[in-house]
Amino acid sequence: MVLGRIADGVTRGVETVSGSVSEALFEPVIRLGVTGLARAGKTVFITSLVANLMDRGRMPGFHAASSGAIRGAYLRPQPDDTLPRFDYEGHLAAMTGPEPHWPESTRAISELRLSLKVQPRGLLGAVSGPRTVHLDIVDYPGEWLLDLGLMDLNFADWSAQVLDRIASRPQAAEFRSMLAEVDPALPLDEPVAKRLAETFAAYLDAARRAGFSDCGPGRFLLPGDLAGSPVLTFAPLPPPPGGDWPRGSLGRECARRFEAYKSRVVKPFFRDHFSRIDRQVVLVDLLGAIHSGPQAVEDLRRAMTDILGAFRPGRNAWLSRLLLGTRVDRILFAATKADHLHHSQHARLTEIMTALVRDARDRADFAGAKTLALSLASLRATVEETRQHDGRDLPMVRGRVMPTGAQAALWPGDLPDDPARLLVPARDGAERWLDGDYRIMNFAPAAQSLRPGDGPPHIRLDRAADFLLGNRLT
Template sequence: MGITDLAGGLFRGVERGIDGVTGLVDSVTGDQVVRLGVTGLSRAGKTVFITSLVANLIERGRMPALSAVASGAVQGAWLQPQPDDTVPRFEFERHLGALTGTEPHWPDGTRAVSQLRVSLRVQHGGMLGALRGPQVVHLDIVDYPGEWLLDLALMDRSYADWSADVLSRITPRPLGAAFLETVQDIDPGQPLREHAAQELAAAYTAHLNAARAAGWSDCTPGRFLLPGEMAGSPALTFAPLLPPDRPPPRGSLWREMERRYDAYKARVVTPFFRDHFARIDRQVVLVDVLGAIHAGPPALEDLRRSMAAILTAFRPGRSSWLANLLGLRRVERILFAATKADHLHHAQHARLSAITEALLAEARDRANFAGARAQAMAIAALRATTEEDITHQGETLEAVRGRLLDGRQAAFYAGELPENPAEILAPAREGAPRWLDADYEVMSFAPAPITLRPGEGPPHIRLDRAAEFLFGDRL
């Protein structure tokens, strides 16, 4: 046995010995594994993020801020079959074709869990690196809907608590007032009639879909929005009710709604997090901050509440059901990424990042308290615009230009974000119905036609910095 083989065997033995401290190790090869969870709320750009990240890891010409790439340590990257045979593969090739084809378009969004493994060959410098030889690091990307992540907030809530919270905040949301009026006419102690329960659940689901379309974030239960094969099942046939005046009898509407709510938590939510969270050690949460700002102060405050609620489960101590479920493993790094930075001129990117930092301060502080490193930044996984100055009423505006969904070209100025995040977060916290002195617009751009040269992945904004924070240390 040569010294190189001996050194390699020694290093692999050490890696196995410290599994759970520095990361997972492949049980067959002994290679290091990084499990990256990718989630976000609807239209935050999860599919585009994963597709562009993988393409830019394979062709690394646009990744200078990823230190292992800048130093030349990463010698190659390739796709491999994902390790979990029961999880669908993320359709990377199809999504990349949608973004970079002759008629580029946005790919379909995430509707279920999927996975992809990217393997990177890394050669470290120095004597130890030479002795060890090239190493392989597997990046296992787990994609799951952010709507399901919101169900974290349900786990520590009873049906009565959840109902009271939902109904106290439902009025300003689309179809919310109508649903509340319906509930006020219902006696929760009446005998269960299945047809009536189905109609009530359908009305609540219609409200959730309308609220999500209007830019609201806290829309639980999340599986109501993406039911999949569970559509129509009793576990997805319940809705919030006003509390009864006296303890409801067995067989009543309240008791059955309560039972189904508990079944949803036990049979839908808990297995999802047990099966897919158990090995995640890095997490990115994609957030459409610009969309929430455009929707108005209530939607922005709703987003802040949602992100804080999501991370409640990462608090240390016995109160965290997720920590108890997963054992000792914790998510080590969490990135809150405000997407669609390409909708703003680069002069405003720092302001978008600052608003995201302030918006998610409570959630970030909870993650830090649990021992995780958390960071917020503004990114665009695929840059769809170019920058240009336009003149409007004698004033020069720093705008962006891109291709609209109908194929037309347009220059767009979203409005100037405030330099002080409090100017936009304070009205949201105080319950202002609309912005008083500003109007923040959003534009739906289509992917721009691009020609990728050899060695280049799709153009982006700060995707390399996001990668450096999330897993650069493992390379």
């Protein structure tokens, strides 16, 4: 019986390896990771990308589509049965239905497989006929990537960084007040620890809504099935007067749970999911940060630097061992919601996006990986128009404003032609912009009447697809 189980296990292992080899050789797989911080539009990006790969009439900048190399596209069962399936159909119905609205945001990891029937070019392609390329899209919150920075810190160092950062933020007032009343040297009182963690999580949520990006640990905002567990029941604490907390104290237990969070939450994500990605999209709500002010822009720049750390694992010995030399070979940095600006300002938005990640890109060793920064709108929600005001023509955008649905036109202000005019004041700690007033509106999706063969309207989604997928499909 034991020998039978061993033989059965060996057989299943051989079948698994054979299937993987066969798929890699004859039906190659592109694993595309899609991430971004809150409000960046991950769900809309994936939904519109898939819809426009299935109906390619609006994809002239995607060479594999415009040349006819892609003969067909269809959804297939995903390879990982343990992950939730990305609800493509539900999200598309929300965006393009009779009463269009934005779909629910990403709150956990999910996956979707789109299979593309591709006709290779050249003599070999004419002889062999079409082949199948699978696109596995992995959707995960960007806050989880920010957790990588925790791996280099112990609890005391992490606490010091967080408490210094939130010292002047009004969103943290309640947490700071509660922390002043707690003695971490006293024996652990679980209800006190729970209230402390909940108040800290409430601060993180308020900071994120105020436009800040350094809102981690990531699972405090998106706990999933970990909600209420001890691994999420800790908070930053001031340093102990004697160098360490007493055994059995609140401080000692918070430190232990911080280490458990790193080992049982952060490491498994990188091991099970991130290490298998070979193309990556990082979506950024840059316009939202600019609207929130210089501090939010500087905070976003630091967050992007931390996110980029995940793509250069040499700084983390454990991550280098985990990835075993594999690297993401193409990374797209996309400033979303370009439809909130007139097209005459899109180039400036792209230049600011490029400058925002330049420092991190220059320091990172991507080992030959290609990177691109651009501005896009996954689903175009506005139309452009020009109106006169005080004797000058203002390039504006118009759309349905949330939550009323009423039509409104917006002139968001002119972005500077030199990104330094935003990034330098942000680095210097300015509290507000001195030479500009940048506005945003929350536009709802526009009602759609799609022609057969056309996907949802977008801005530069075809260029994004060409950069991420083009060299593997032609």
